[in-house]
Amino acid sequence: xxxxxxxxxxxxxxxxxxxxxxxxxxxxxxxxxxxxxxxxxxxxxxxxxxxxxxxxxxxxxxxxxxxxxxxxxxxxxxxxxxxxxxxxxxxxxxxxxxxxxxxxxxxxxxxxxxxxxxxxx
Amino acid sequence: xxxxxxxxxxxxxxxxxxxxxxxxxxxxxxxxxxxxxxxxxxxxxxxxxxxxxxxxxxxxxxxxxxxxxxxxxxxxxxxxxxxxxxxxxxxxxxxxxxxxxxxxxxx
Numbered sequence: 001x002x003x004x005x006x007x008x009x010x011x012x013x014x015x016x017x018x019x020x021x022x023x024x025x026x027x028x029x030x031x032x033x034x035x036x037x038x039x040x041x042x043x044x045x046x047x048x049x050x051x052x053x054x055x056x057x058x059x060x061x062x063x064x065x066x067x068x069x070x071x072x073x074x075x076x077x078x079x080x081x082x083x084x085x086x087x088x089x090x091x092x093x094x095x096x097x098x099x100x101x102x103x104x105x106x107x108x109x110x111x112x113x114x115x116x117x118x119x120x121x
Numbered sequence: 122x123x124x125x126x127x128x129x130x131x132x133x134x135x136x137x138x139x140x141x142x143x144x145x146x147x148x149x150x151x152x153x154x155x156x157x158x159x160x161x162x163x164x165x166x167x168x169x170x171x172x173x174x175x176x177x178x179x180x181x182x183x184x185x186x187x188x189x190x191x192x193x194x195x196x197x198x199x200x201x202x203x204x205x206x207x208x209x210x211x212x213x214x215x216x217x218x219x220x221x222x223x224x225x226x227x228x
Contacts, residue, residue, distance in 0.1 A: 047220075112165065
């Protein structure tokens with residue numbers, strides 16, 4: 001069964017750091033780009049970050065709201081993608097989801113259940 | 122950035138009725154990269170439609186998508202009780218990947 005599982009969410013103070021993990025199973029992880037989205041409480045969905053495959057040079061892209069603070073990376077040997085979040089703000093409070101795709105025209109069909117990040121003093 | 126605007130914000134209907142949800146893009150988009158998701162409380166989004174009109178695996182035939190350029194529609198032909206949820210349209214043609222603000226379909 002194809003599966004993505006997010007972990008690492010926690011309650012943290014503003015200005016602190018946190019690293020989220022996205023673990024894939026049931027598919028060839030290194031063939032897929034990994035994308036992070038988030039959803040603030042009672043709000044819509046927002047794209048956060050993208051990392052391409054090793055074959056694509058592990059290209060990374062970021063939403064303007066997180067650029068310079070968040071870093072996406074991957075370890076294909078462990079089938080894990082990471083989202084390192086630094087200088088966290090209260091606006092980063094959200095449920096964070098990861099998803100995947102193999103080709104640019106593929107939709108985001110497989111989602112994890114998400115991990116909760118709460119930024120509060 | 123492609124801004125997606127959904128209407129109505131809330132749609133109140135009854136089981137058995139037909140639902141039409143609208144999604145308007147701020148600029149013309151390729152139909153290849155327009156999707157619809159369903160989300161229920163406490164659950165991850167579920168892909169319903171991709172490429173504007175293609176049903177995802179396991180999606181009932183009562184769900185259909187249509188449209189092109191800047192105007193897209195999700196239609197649910199006969200509402201079932203489990204269809205009452207929030208629906209998002211989504212553009213995935215390249216970053217930034219954007220979503221509409223959602224339409225809440227309620228009884």
